[in-house]
């Protein structure tokens with residue numbers, strides 16, 4: 001039986017996406033070749049690349065002056081590629097968790113970094129508000145969903161400088177006003193596809209400002225000029241992303257996805273708030289709809305391992321919280337069915353009946 005997959009990443013993909021990918025691995029569209037053994041420059045793979053870019057544009061309503069790139073190296077390579085290309089004198093960063101900290105560390109190698117606000121004082125359990133973005137920064141970097149701490153930003157910020165967003169774990173979870181961003185990037189392996197491909201949505205006008213030498217492979221312009229085919233792109237992961245976007249479009253697009261995600265998240269948060277054994281870790285107005293973090297209440301702390309084992313015995317995987325938060329983390333990405341969330345809620349209620357004093 002298929003497991004209820006709550007993993008934070010690589011994470012759940014829709015069943016039909018996995019099946020369609022398996023078919024294309026055997027034989028792509030009946031051409032007698034696997035999608036893994038094609039020239040990336042041939043027409044069959046070009047069609048995959050073109051459709052994936054077109055679906056990105058259509059589903060996120062991306063304006064014409066933006067490019068959509070597929071690169072290697074993960075979101076982690078973007079932490080340095082970004083300042084390499086964009087940081088001339090100073091960059092502003094919002095510090096909302098481990099990934100933001102890693103991005104900040106890399107930027108410091110290229111210029112001055114101003115951290116406009118941080119939630120480090122409360123172990124990143126909230127999104128800072130009321131900060132101001134310096135208008136002399138080259139860009140302002142945010143992490144829209146903090147995968148580890150379970151917090152999220154749900155608005156497209158107004159900013160005097162280009163906003164650059166790491167959307168690794170919430171891309172395609174809600175509609176976006178892409179025109180409010182300079183760059184949106186992320187690893188595919190949370191909400192979009194398998195590991196191995198990184199998407200970058202970029203407004204071309206941002207480039208060409210720094211005088212420094214940028215190695216060819218780390219220069220966004222290289223990949224823009226070559227339609228993500230300067231070198232061999234991660235063909236198979238791109239194929240799976242395309243299948244996910246076809247699936248997403250069929251379901252009704254990002255607006256429908258947002259409603260489904262909100263429904264799943266409220267079901268689970270309501271149970272966390274009601275259940276006598278558990279409590280949520282993120283403050284209410286910052287709660288992520290993708291990664292739902294919770295812990296045992298102090299008086300039930302010693303039941304943590306037992307609850308995890310209980311969920312495993314019921315076919316659930318990936319619920320162990322990240323070591324920096326502890327407790328549990330239920331990742332409820334786009335592909336997670338409501339039934340899996342309900343299975344977790346049922347387990348929490350049963351465990352409560354057994355253990356609540």
Ligand SMILES: *Cc1c(COP(=O)(O)O)cnc(C)c1O
Pocket residue numbers: 009073074075076077099143145146147166167168169186187188190
């Ligand atoms: C997982 C994750 C990353 C790291 O992605 P890699 O592709 O492994 O480099 C960066 N940022 C966020 C928000 C993530 O969730």
